[in-house]
Amino acid sequence: MKLAARHSRIPVYAMIRPRQGDFFFSDDDKEIMLADIHAAKQAGLAGVVVGVLNADSSIDNDLLREQCQAASGMGITFHRAIDQCLDPMAALDIIMQHGCERVLTSGLQANAEAGIPMLKTMVDYCGPRLSIMAGAGVTAQNVARIVQETGVTEVHLSGKSTRASHMTDFSRTAYMGSADVDDFAIPVTDPAKIAAVLAALR
Numbered sequence: 304m305k306l307a308a309r310h311s312r313i314p315v316y317a318m319i320r321p322r323q324g325d326f327f328f329s330d331d332d333k334e335i336m337l338a339d340i341h342a343a344k345q346a347g348l349a350g351v352v353v354g355v356l357n358a359d360s361s362i363d364n365d366l367l368r369e370q371c372q373a374a375s376g377m378g379i380t381f382h383r384a385i386d387q388c389l390d391p392m393a394a395l396d397i398i399m400q401h402g403c404e405r406v407l408t409s410g411l412q413a414n415a416e417a418g419i420p421m422l423k424t425m426v427d428y429c430g431p432r433l434s435i436m437a438g439a440g441v442t443a444q445n446v447a448r449i450v451q452e453t454g455v456t457e458v459h460l461s462g463k464s465t466r467a468s469h470m471t472d473f474s475r476t477a478y479m480g481s482a483d484v485d486d487f488a489i490p491v492t493d494p495a496k497i498a499a500v501l502a503a504l505r
Contacts, residue, residue: 304346314349316380319370326356326384333366340373350377352407354384361388362397371401379403383438386411391421395429405434407459414440415449415458422453443499450504462496465489 307315321328321335328336336353343351351374355363371379381398385408388394398406408425410418415437425435437449438459446458468487479486 304343304348308347308349314378316350316352316378317343317346317348318352318382319343320352320354320382326354326387327358328355328363328366336370337373340370344374344377348377350374350379350404352380352382354382356384356387359389361390362394364397367397367401371403380405380407380436382407383409391425392428395425395433399429399433403433405436405457407436407438409437409439410453412439416440416445419449419452422449422455426454441500443496443503446500447503458500460496460500462493462500463490464493464496466491 304315304317317339319336319339321332321339333355336355340351340353351370353367353370353374355366355370357363367381379402381403385391385394385398385406388411391408391411395406406425406429408418408422409415410421410425412418412421415422418437418439422435422437429435434457435453435455436457436459437453437455441449441458441460446460449455449458465485465488468489470487473487475487478484
């Protein structure tokens with residue numbers, strides 16, 4: 304994080320998420336997340352990305368308050384945990400009350416293009432109080448439509464491809480994870496994909 308803060312020419316936010324899966328966290332998870340927020344602040348990052356829910360999919364108001372207090376002075380984005388909420392508008396109200404600057408969401412759908420109707424509803428509901436950032440499945444082929452039909456002013460994408468491992472000799476008999484994941488195909492951000500999205504928005 305320190306290297307990212309030192310060398311990046313754009314603001315860098317740390318994802319505060321201790322594990323895969325849902326966003327209903329144990330006490331240990333909560334302690335880890337608060338420690339991670341403090342570490343991100345000490346590293347000099349511009350902000351953090353958080354998302355915490357109760358068992359009924361409502362926003363964990365107390366934990367979000369605690370996280371926002373820990374991140375005081377940093378930018379705060381609430382991530383796609385909102386896409387698991389049964390009442391997203393109530394969730395937006397709570398998120399705005401805590402001073403978050405944006406929400407990353409697919410509009411409660413598998414991808415942002417499918418979520419266009421809800422994304423527009425969110426943009427209209429929040430107005431200038433909260434930025435709605437469309438994410439999940441954003442590409443050069445659909446980004447213009449997403450922006451035009453929803454009114455979002457920010458989008459999120461990985462823009463990734465893979466590169467071959469630079470190792471010249473290795474065993475393929477063991478797997479470092481799932482057998483259907485190639486350990487020797489390294490995910491990387493693809494500058495061409497990012498450039499294509501930017502071009503589509505111009």
